[in-house]
Amino acid sequence: MSAVDKVASEAPPVEAVPKRSMTLGTGASLLMLALLIIGPMFVKNFIVFQLTMLLIYALAVLALNILTGGSGQFSLGQSAFYAVGAYTSAILMEHFGVNYALTLPVAGLICFGFGFLFGQPALRLSGIYLALATFALAVAMPQLLKLGVFEHWTGGVQGLVVTKPDAPFGLPISQDRWLYYFTLTIAIGIYIASVNLLKSRSGRAFMAIRDNEIAASAMGVDVALYKTLAFGVSAGITGVAGGLGAIAVQFVAPDGYTITLAISLFLGMVVGGVGWLPGSIVGSAFIIFVPNIAEGISKGLSGAVFGVLLFLVIFLVPHGARQVAIVAQQMLGKLTKG
Amino acid sequence: MRFIQLRLGAFSAAVAMLAATSSGALAQKKYDTGASDTEIKIGNIMPYSGPASAYGVIGKTEEAYFKKINAEGGINGRKINFISYDDAYSPPKTVEQARKLVESDEVLFIFNPLGTPPNSAIQKYLNSKKVPQLFVATGATKWNDPKDFPWTMGWQPNYQSETQIYAKYILKEKPNAKIGVLYQNDDYGKDYLKGLKDGLGAKAASMIVMEESYEVSQPTIDSHIVKLKSSGADVFMNITTPKFAAQAIKKNMEIGWKPLHFLNNVSASIGSVMKPAGFENGQDIISSAYLKDTSDPQWKNDAGMKAFDEFLTKYFPEGNRIDASVMYGYTVAQGLVHVLKACGDNLTRENVMKQAASIKDLELGGLLPGIKVNTSATDFAPISQVQLIRFKGETWERFGEILGADATN
Numbered sequence: 236m237s238a239v240d241k242v243a244s245e246a247p248p249v250e251a252v253p254k255r256s257m258t259l260g261t262g263a264s265l266l267m268l269a270l271l272i273i274g275p276m277f278v279k280n281f282i283v284f285q286l287t288m289l290l291i292y293a294l295a296v297l298a299l300n301i302l303t304g305g306s307g308q309f310s311l312g313q314s315a316f317y318a319v320g321a322y323t324s325a326i327l328m329e330h331f332g333v334n335y336a337l338t339l340p341v342a343g344l345i346c347f348g349f350g351f352l353f354g355q356p357a358l359r360l361s362g363i364y365l366a367l368a369t370f371a372l373a374v375a376m377p378q379l380l381k382l383g384v385f386e387h388w389t390g391g392v393q394g395l396v397v398t399k400p401d402a403p404f405g406l407p408i409s410q411d412r413w414l415y416y417f418t419l420t421i422a423i424g425i426y427i428a429s430v431n432l433l434k435s436r437s438g439r440a441f442m443a444i445r446d447n448e449i450a451a452s453a454m455g456v457d458v459a460l461y462k463t464l465a466f467g468v469s470a471g472i473t474g475v476a477g478g479l480g481a482i483a484v485q486f487v488a489p490d491g492y493t494i495t496l497a498i499s500l501f502l503g504m505v506v507g508g509v510g511w512l513p514g515s516i517v518g519s520a521f522i523i524f525v526p527n528i529a530e531g532i533s534k535g536l537s538g539a540v541f542g543v544l545l546f547l548v549i550f551l552v553p554h555g556a557r558q559v560a561i562v563a564q565q566m567l568g569k570l571t572k573g
Numbered sequence: 574m575r576f577i578q579l580r581l582g583a584f585s586a587a588v589a590m591l592a593a594t595s596s597g598a599l600a601q602k603k604y605d606t607g608a609s610d611t612e613i614k615i616g617n618i619m620p621y622s623g624p625a626s627a628y629g630v631i632g633k634t635e636e637a638y639f640k641k642i643n644a645e646g647g648i649n650g651r652k653i654n655f656i657s658y659d660d661a662y663s664p665p666k667t668v669e670q671a672r673k674l675v676e677s678d679e680v681l682f683i684f685n686p687l688g689t690p691p692n693s694a695i696q697k698y699l700n701s702k703k704v705p706q707l708f709v710a711t712g713a714t715k716w717n718d719p720k721d722f723p724w725t726m727g728w729q730p731n732y733q734s735e736t737q738i739y740a741k742y743i744l745k746e747k748p749n750a751k752i753g754v755l756y757q758n759d760d761y762g763k764d765y766l767k768g769l770k771d772g773l774g775a776k777a778a779s780m781i782v783m784e785e786s787y788e789v790s791q792p793t794i795d796s797h798i799v800k801l802k803s804s805g806a807d808v809f810m811n812i813t814t815p816k817f818a819a820q821a822i823k824k825n826m827e828i829g830w831k832p833l834h835f836l837n838n839v840s841a842s843i844g845s846v847m848k849p850a851g852f853e854n855g856q857d858i859i860s861s862a863y864l865k866d867t868s869d870p871q872w873k874n875d876a877g878m879k880a881f882d883e884f885l886t887k888y889f890p891e892g893n894r895i896d897a898s899v900m901y902g903y904t905v906a907q908g909l910v911h912v913l914k915a916c917g918d919n920l921t922r923e924n925v926m927k928q929a930a931s932i933k934d935l936e937l938g939g940l941l942p943g944i945k946v947n948t949s950a951t952d953f954a955p956i957s958q959v960q961l962i963r964f965k966g967e968t969w970e971r972f973g974e975i976l977g978a979d980a981t982n
Contacts, residue, residue: 538622
């Protein structure tokens with residue numbers, strides 16, 4: 236009985252999701268897109284701001300989805316990458332006067348590098364051990380940001396205040412609306428790129444690793460490279476989300492990027508459906524709006540109410556929004572036939 | 574039927590005329606979003622969940638106090654509608670909640686939001702929207718900045734001025750002291766340390782013989798105390814939160830270290846520090862205070878304390894009397910009621926700030942005798958006075974004059 240047998244007989248940590256079902260049909264995609272474009276025109280600035288945060292967290296959940304749903308690796312450290320992205324954007328904007336739009340690719344690249352490097356030691360770990368290693372990263376990050384050495388740049392515990400950008404070319408729309416459409420454009424771009432990535436050769440390699448590492452390497456997939464690559468891509472997208480988050484919230488501080496954020500993102504991924512990219516936005520909506528609903532029901536017991544709601548979701552629809560979507564599709568199919 | 578309609582018409586015409594004539598007399602009634610003839614909407618943000626949730630009781634106390642005000646007829650006939658949200662001490666969430674309060678609930682102003690990072694996150698937003706961020710619940714020094722942030726105002730004495738006062742005392746009473754400092758490694762601890770160094774001035778480097786820091790997550794600080802004793806320090810600057818403060822006092826006695834002991838105001842509580850540490854171990858510790866300690870027997874027959882107890886039994890029976898946060902919330906809510914009463918019928922955001930910045934010698938039941946709230950257009954630090962206290966027997970004995978922060982600057 237060798238170690239190889241043991242690994243091979245172990246069930247894969249993430250249930251296999253066929254490639255086609257990782258995305259949404261064309262009709263549904265267009266409908267969703269139209270909603271996201273037209274919806275914010277008729278609501279208050281505050282709701283536009285919430286929708287912007289919805290898109291930003293959706294990006295971060297999507298990034299985790301590529302890592303977990305795509306390549307089958309767990310991460311509880313996404314808040315660390317999000318923080319690095321946020322701080323990169325904030326420092327570039329406030330200390331160097333760089334245009335906000337230009338800080339995002341930089342944030343993405345730095346986080347990609349950071350994630351890729353972190354992926355190296357993580358290669359030796361898998362499943363729950365990897366989750367713990369990334370957990371350590373998330374716990375360490377807020378304290379690292381407080382370190383006196385970086386204080387000149389990070390502002391220490393006081394954080395950094397970021398200036399919100401105005402709409403360019405004198406467009407007659409408010410800052411919030413402009414930021415929303417700016418975020419939406421980036422989010423759509425990243426979504427399309429992610430869908431294509433998972434459909435590509437690299438995406439197939441990710442999924443092969445997810446389903447069975449040994450079989451994948453037997454087929455000639457460079458397991459080490461693709462695993463770290465998945466980490467890098469995921470961290471990069473999270474970094475862009477973090478940068479956008481810093482611009483939207485106009486403030487970065489260590490307390491904003493604690494382990495709670497990482498767990499929220501993980502929660503969003505599970506609620507949205509692991510491995511189902513469109514579910515990211517549903518998961519994001521869950522982590523933004525459900526705590527508010529819970530607080531509305533009972534202020535003193537908001538945590539408990541949130542727990543009950545979460546439990547209901549996991550119990551009734553264990554595969555998250557994906558399951559709901561599939562059921563809806565089947566019912567629609569029956570209706571059109573009948 | 575027609576007759577009735579006619580009469581109704583005539584009646585409404587009369588009402589319209591009445592309104593037209595009386596509007597002249599009521600010209601002073603001015604409102605911004607969030608205020609009306611019947612209601613004043615106030616927003617608040619508290620960490621009801623998360624790492625700082627122990628402070629959530631401040632929000633609950635304030636809610637209870639406004640319930641009392643409403644039950645007694647409100648402020649100039651207007652009821653207070655207090656909307657308090659949870660931000661879990663996370664700045665991005667604070668921004669979301671602040672925007673919700675301002676743009677969706679449309680409050681007149683935001684009152685007493687808690688914590689330095691959360692308040693930093695919303696300061697710029699509220700100032701650009703010209704919505705008052707009134708009486709913030711943090712001891713950081715930066716809130717008194719009316720020139721750059723005319724819509725933000727602090728409340729309690731700041732941390733730096735407190736250690737400046739200790740420094741002044743040391744320079745006067747014990748000029749050759751060797752000071753050992755123990756502080757919590759975060760913004761609160763560092764702010765205190767900075768005040769001490771500023772207060773000692775050029776002598777700071779030679780007088781402070783050891784600086785020890787601890788993390789909140791540590792179970793005990795015993796080893797730090799042993800280290801501080803071995804440094805030969807004869808003055809102990811104890812900048813710790815209640816749990817650690819009690820440990821330090823006990824450990825000092827255990828290892829027989831008897832320095833001149835300064836304890837920061839954060840932990841100057843009889844109920845949660847001095848009693849658990851043992852009264853006999855805490856004799857002669859020096860601290861400072863601006864609020865009455867609810868567990869101190871000397872206030873038993875004090876009028877302010879009696880009013881506080883009455884409020885607790887009638888409107889907030891679930892409140893823990895010896896929790897200093899309850900007294901804090903009670904006092905700051907009283908301060909706000911004073912400002913709103915002063916606003917009269919002119920409830921604009923501008924007038925709220927104007928009245929908040931013109932408090933003169935206001936005395937509140939929870940403040941130590943002689944300590945007064947004062948503000949002006951250039952002074953956005955409402956409470957800047959404290960008094961030194963020394964622990965004797967089972968109570969804090971006040972000594973010396975009321976000390977103002979201005980005197981130490």
